[in-house]
Amino acid sequence: LVDRCKKLEILVSEKHLTSLQKIDISGCSSLREFSLSWDSIEELDLSHTCIEILHSSIGRLSKLRRLDLQGLRLKDLPKEISCLRSLTKLLLSNCNIVTKSKLEAIFDGLESLRRLYLQDCGNLLELPENIDSLSSLYELRLGGSNLKMLPTSIKNVSSLEIMSLDNCKKLGWLPELPPHIKMLSADNCTSLVCVMSLKALLKSMKGVQRYISFKNSMKLDAPSLDRIMEDATLAMKSVAFHNTIAVYDYGYSYSTARVCLPGCRVPRQFKFRTICSSSSITIEPPHLSKTFRLIFSAVVSSSYGMKERDNDAIIKCQSYSEDGRRKLVGNMLIRNHEITDLSMDHVFVWISPFCRIFDKSKVFEFSVTTTTGEHNGFYSLKECGICPIYYSEFPRIAAAMNLDRDLEREIALKLSQMFGSDLNESMQFESESIERD
Structure with a gap:
């Protein structure tokens, strides 16, 4: 660890140190040249240095799990980053070299990547369509970038649960989201007009804390606001029914949900x-x-x-x-x-x-x-x-969510144990209505 060493200008070594696992030279504001080829490295932090060239040898760090390049003024983003098959966290915030084409060149090889930070990337106007090749991606942070839209393929990033779009002031449209989103923050997206669907909120409800925020996103149109609230209300009803399992079994895997939207009226769903x-x-x-x-x-x-x-x-x-x-x-x-x-x-x-x-x-x-x-x-x-x-709403909620049959039966059993014959009669009536529809 030599972080914040202001006088360090060059760090180059050809020696092979087999036990070295972490290098942190963040904040070494005079560092211009860096080249190491130790394949034992698991964490590499080069953030906020003066490094302009990242050598292609970085692709040989087969054990690298965390790479921090935040704040660098790189002249190029080496495509060899795609060879980092063990990489789980990549931080590229405040890097003007980051563009759609640069990301497209590295995404296909990063099957282990779980966290991707792209905040304040001024030249990032779009994400590449092959973002869905990041099959393990769990967290995506894009706040402060100049994104104008997200690719429709974002819905296929099946592991994505956390997405931050705060202060993306040029973002105008939000497509359908991945199936397991549990935190979406789109605060201060002052150009955002249209949100297609938040039906992703309905998936994997057990033990999940849902948080959706569009604070100060004032241009959202009326149909989008209504869609968001309709999907959110359905998700909260789903939360209530899923929690019956935790309540009845005295468990602690409760689900919660909360939403924040610009507006001056309680939504129409509230009678x-x-x-x-x-x-x-x-x-x-x-x-x-x-x-x-x-x-x-x-x-x-x-x-x-x-x-x-x-x-x-x-x-x-x-x-x-x-x-x-x-x-x-x-x-x-x-x-x-x-x-x-x-x-x-x-x-x-x-x-x-x-x-x-x-x-x-x-x-x-x-x-x-x-x-x-x-x-x-x-x-x-x-x-x-x-x-x-x-x-008595449970059959309709279950149908809207496409619940697994075993889970549907488990929830129905808990409800019948809690409410008795009144529930069975109501559910029978609802089920018949659904079949007739």
């Missing part, structure tokens, strides 16, 4: 909502008599002073029954980075894995505070809403 900026919802008891779980929504206002605050916020929902009993039925923690710098009102939607309600719940009251319980005016709610999930 029960506030009007005129009220902070409570009054619901007649019959509406909840066969409710299984609830989905919550709140419109958070970009109140003054939020940029100066350094606090997280909590939105709470409490239920009050006719006999005066009160119970916390759903809350959501909003991290400081999620709520600061909001350029307009935003809609937050979430489902709590521990949500339980009283059959006789009549009033639902929402409030927002800091984590210390302060009501200081820095955060305010403009609208709130709840969307009941009825246990």
